[in-house]
Amino acid sequence: MKPINRNNLTKKCTMCFTNLIPREVGSYIGNCYISNYKNRIYKCNSCVNIYKSSKTKKYRQEKTVGCSIHLQDLIEGARERAKKNKLPFNLKVKDLRKIITSHCPIFGFKFELNKKDINNSWKNSPTLDRIIPEKGYVKNNIIIISMLANCIKSCATPEQIFKVGNFYSKLYEEKGIKYET
Numbered sequence: 263m264k265p266i267n268r269n270n271l272t273k274k275c276t277m278c279f280t281n282l283i284p285r286e287v288g289s290y291i292g293n294c295y296i297s298n299y300k301n302r303i304y305k306c307n308s309c310v311n312i313y314k315s316s317k318t319k320k321y322r323q324e325k326t327v328g329c330s331i332h333l334q335d336l337i338e339g340a341r342e343r344a345k346k347n348k349l350p351f352n353l354k355v356k357d358l359r360k361i362i363t364s365h366c367p368i369f370g371f372k373f374e375l376n377k378k379d380i381n382n383s384w385k386n387s388p389t390l391d392r393i394i395p396e397k398g399y400v401k402n403n404i405i406i407i408s409m410l411a412n413c414i415k416s417c418a419t420p421e422q423i424f425k426v427g428n429f430y431s432k433l434y435e436e437k438g439i440k441y442e443t
């Protein structure tokens with residue numbers, strides 16, 4: 263990157279038209295990140311933040327279940343968790359494209375992205391489940407299920423899940439607690 267000629271700073275913010283003063287790293291003087299300025303992103307720091315958040319919002323709104331960006335995001339999340347938990351990883355977007363569905367295969371409701379329900383939870387979001395957790399994020403060990411199903415399954419065996427279900431259905435019955443099925 264070329265050094266900036268400080269005598270020739272005539273750039274204005276392309277959004278609010280204020281004069282741009284590049285701000286060196288660690289300095290409080292200036293209104294434009296020097297890296298942005300050098301990369302010819304001529305926006306003041308306030309505007310650059312507004313611009314970025316509007317882009318993120320737009321990107322989120324445009325993301326749909328099974329689109330390339332969505333699958334890529336699932337892959338990236340899995341890659342990070344695999345690294346953190348020292349688990350095998352070899353997933354590719356095409357692997358997920360083969361197995362993604364529009365509805366949760368367990369509960370049958372439609373998958374939704376970036377949409378919290380009335381309980382402020384993401385339970386309708388599609389997530390990657392490692393069928394055998396310790397085998398990691400590898401082809402043939404991954405299915406896509408809702409976050410709700412994934413939370414319930416967690417690292418439990420089918421027998422353990424039944425036990426929890428039976429325990430609570432009995433407990434709720436004893437206490438006369440009504441719940442939606």
Ligand SMILES: [Zn+2]
Nearest residue numbers: 275278306309
């Ligand atoms: Zn501005």
